[in-house]
Amino acid sequence: MSAPVQPAPAPAPQAPPPVETMTVKVNGKTVQVPKTHPDWQGKPQPTTMLQAARCAGVDIPHYCYHDKLPVAGNCRMCLVEFGTPMMDPATRKPVLNEDGSPKIAKSVLPYEPGTPRGAIACATPISPGMEIYADSPATKQMRESVLESLLINHPLDCPICDQAGECKLQEYSVQHGQAGSRFVEAKVHKPKAVDLGPRIVLDDERCVLCTRCIRFTKDIAGDDALGIVNRGSYNTISAFETGKFDNNYTLNTVDLCPVGALTSKDFRFKMRVWFLKESKSVCTSCGTGCNITIGSREGVVHRYEPRENDAVNGPWMCDSGRLNYKWIGRADRLREVLVRGTRSTWNAALQDLTALLSKAPAGSVAIVASARQTTEELFLLKKLAAKTGATTDSIAREGEADRLLVAADRNPNSNGARLTGIAFTEAGIRIPEIAAAIEAGTVKTLVVFGEDVTKHGIPAATLAKLETLVVSDILPNATTALATHLLPGAAHAEKRGTFVNVKGRLQKFMKAVEAPGDSRAEWEFLHELVHGVTGQNGYSTIEGLFNQMAREVPAFAGLEWAKIGDTGVDVKI
Amino acid sequence: MPEQFKLITKHIDEPGYTPDIACYLRHGGYAGLRKALATPVRELAEGKKLSPQEVVREDVKASGLRGRGGAGFSAGLKWSFVDRRSGKPIYLICNADESEPGTFKDRQIIHKDPHQLVEGMIISCWANDVKLAYIYIRGEMPEGARLLNQALKEARENGFLGKNILGTGYDLEIHVHRGAGAYICGEETGLIESLEGKRAYPRIKPPYFPAVLGLYMCPTIVNNVETLCHVTHIVNMGASEYAKLGTPNNTGTRIVSLSGDVMRPGFYEIQVGKVTLGELIHDANFGGGLRPGRSLKAIIPGGSSSKVLKAGEVFKLNRKGADGQMAKVDVPLLDLPYDFDSLQQAGTMSGSSAVIVLDDSRSMVETLGNLSEFYAHESCGQCTPCREGALWLAKATHRLAHGEGRKEDANYLAHIAQNIQGRTICAFGEAASWPVLSFVKKFRDEFEAKGAADEAARAQGAGPVHGVKMAASPNHH
Ligand SMILES: Cc1cc2nc3c(=O)[nH]c(=O)nc-3n(C[C@H](O)[C@H](O)[C@H](O)COP(=O)(O)O)c2cc1C
Ligand code: SF4
Ligand code: SF4
Ligand code: SF4
């Protein structure tokens, strides 16, 4: 059979060089599929039956298979009946039916030619003319029996299981299972509530032994910490040292676990997942900018989960980033606008500041912004700086990089600060200059956003010399305590905006929850302030603001808010 | 009367024959290696030439040698699949894990004539450009490991092993690796994982065919102890002479481990296909008959994993008639020639050539309970159908054997087993389900009668069906 070479159909990615394809049939539908697909490391490998079925829009149920992990082939959930064109052994040509179509030999057991034989779709490469029967009675029977096997020793914990609602065992049982079990034997009992490490609890009875957690930990996180002990039905996941499963990526195993065996101590029993609202966002704990989904309910953030983005974090994120959300809901969040120690209103405070900054002599203002702010906010601060002739900078925040995701730069938007012109190649290089100018009395007004400058080279004694100290922050600190104008800001989860990560990926994030009290998204009030001070009209929507920035900042030329997808775009840094 | 044909076991148990190299050399040992190394280049028609190594590989193929480990796959063909262009080293592994219940042939060689194995390995390694080879020996044979290490040391001291073997410039090292007591380590890819220091989880095929992606992801040959021993004899005798032993497509000799209810259990080397099952059981040269007053009930013909044969069964076999045409011929159980093809045509296999004889004193339910417990204990647990199914089968047979049976248990067992075979990562799935399928099919009456009797007993006031405890537990060995 000749396979015409043409680009793959819709679901395949746009491929400039023509993709070599192969023709197969999935559930009776002829599809052209690329001959290769990227494996877990991105290397092209022969397309598998599971991938071919996906190209045809058919999802073959699976537990152990995961796009980004080495293939294990152990759950057998993806077994499918298949057929291949019959070959005439003498002529080596396909045998044809009367209508000219190739005769298909269905897969059968070699030792029992009447019985269909399945192949695991996750690991079996396709061949030209192959027919995949993902819904045939034989396939369904194989699937049902695998499910039955998985359930015979499974505890009926659903009502108290955290995975309920996200559980592949539940889901597939409903879709593919049979009613009632024939099992009349005693179930195998295994350890429950095993303390694997500081963040993970394991229920071995719920485990389906798919080894996703083991493979992730060994092959992705590079930590040979998990394994299986015992044999056969008594197989039990366990940590090399119980309680010491403690690399910075352990919580990814909770995401990977298709059932409720691995649970996060942080999230365990807190919330039924179906109550959670999901918002697309980005982690702010380092310059990598892992894509996340924020799970919230009634204004409270309950968890971060990684959101797949192959250009940034793949499907993973680190534990420290994932758990760094509790500050958002802290009781001591700044929630009131204060002018010289007295509660004020946004209107009054902004009017006061507009007046003050409008007549500030050139060089009397300095701005210390934060590379944790959004690009749009930094852009607005830069406008303010231009009008007032202010010196600007941001604060560097460095740590140690690891070999997987964590970047040495612990600010999420250092490149945003650079590209908008707030900071220079080396962030923080102008702080001593600003401090000296305050000491010398030339700088009389300091605007600080999101940083406790007393810890970064402008001590409280120096701040005390200022006439005006405008501070916007989220939580109280030594700098906010000295503010003449305190403007309560919003966490990234409470607003929209963009960050540019260490590699130059510009990514937008969405709002998950409302900011507490009077606090507002910084870009909103900055927009009003800039409007007042510069007399220029701005945009009161994030879309408009972003598009304006894209017109003015060369690195963002040509970008539009609406056209930045969920996984961001690369910009030149 | 058919007799043993002692090729491999020629000196085994001979008075005065010892496992040291001096004794082996006195009996003509390592002549095969010398002969192999001196193989001349072979000129073929069309001007093609075979290198000395290719000649030996071709001869092994021409000899018809089939694997003695279980599957009976052509050794020469297996060697021809080896990826020789990868640029990676090629490994050879001798599978000395011998753990199939009923099988005790490899250990005879290892304990009583280890140099025969070492010589066969050196020739096979040389023929396949192998520089590093392993003997994976089951953990329960410490004495065998010691003897093999001693033999390797002696071979090294005598220039048969190590650097520049017999002055030819060929280097080879062989190491003994001891397993830790799991049946699954005998499955070749499980063995490879174990040898790599990991849990013996068999690999998925595709993509991990040992001939291409074996030990350390390099091309690897895995052969059984007995298979490798035959290579020396093929070299010594010449392929065509060797192929005259046995029967067509079932050449050479095989060591049969005969056990169970016969008068003379033991190991017997026969020309493949030249002795029938009946002769193995009844002839004075072999089993010497059943115990007095007993009659034959069943034969497990190829290790515990093979499908059971029932006394009185008659099989349809393809046979060449007097007119030279193939025809189906009725062959009663006891007339089945003991070879690869006949047993396959009888719906079972010669497997590891372990013949287990059951007489009428045996309960098939209890026998299956015993076998199923073995498989539940030995399933590695990697893949779902076998992991869950093997223990399920064991629990159900155990329940039936211990008075908690149900009439429907015969069907119940067959269904569970049906859902294992052909759906697993490795052939252990078949190994665990075939005994069940065949026992239940051929002795259905006995299973149903037991279930019915248990039901009747319970109806008169015994306990419920549920919750019979299994002897198998996670840590019991
Ligand atoms: C569960 C299982 C256990 C096995 N155990 C052994 C064994 O103990 N010894 C052995 O030689 N082959 C064993 N085999 C067969 C090996 O996988 C392999 O086919 C054999 O070693 C190849 O050697 P041969 O071709 O020389 O027979 C086993 C296979 C399975 C599926
Ligand atoms: S704990 Fe979860 S991820 Fe790990 S093997 Fe079990 S089911 Fe799979
Ligand atoms: S690597 Fe960085 S961005 Fe990613 S989750 Fe961790 S801290 Fe957040
Ligand atoms: S079939 Fe059984 S022994 Fe083989 S890999 Fe699967 S669980 Fe392990």
Ligand code: FES
């Ligand atoms: S998805 Fe588990 S075997 Fe294919």
